[in-house]
Amino acid sequence: MEPTTLWEDKDDxxxxxxxxxxxxxxxxxxxxxGAVTLTVRVPNGFWADIEGGGAxxxxxxxxxxxxxxxxxxxxxxxxxxxxxxxxxxx
Numbered sequence: 416m417e418p419t420t421l422w423e424d425k426d427d428x429x430x431x432x433x434x435x436x437x438x439x440x441x442x443x444x445x446x447x448x449g450a451v452t453l454t455v456r457v458p459n460g461f462w463a464d465i466e467g468g469g470a471x472x473x474x475x476x477x478x479x480x481x482x483x484x485x486x487x488x489x490x491x492x493x494x495x496x497x498x499x500x501x502x503x504x505x
Contacts, residue, residue, distance in 0.1 A: 449495030
């Protein structure tokens, strides 16, 4: 089953990328668990393959953008906590 979005916000950043923060509810067994997702889009040159699979990406932010993302992460964490126990918690 796909997760349910509880809250999200997204924006472009001055470095040429963008980011999205989302609070999501996941159905696990017979219950609901909450989590936060952070999705970034970065320009060429700001990502690299990782040995063994995957990739790393760097989203360059100025201080105002960083404060905005920090506030979004706080909000998403609160919403995820309201959804239920942590997705990867005990």
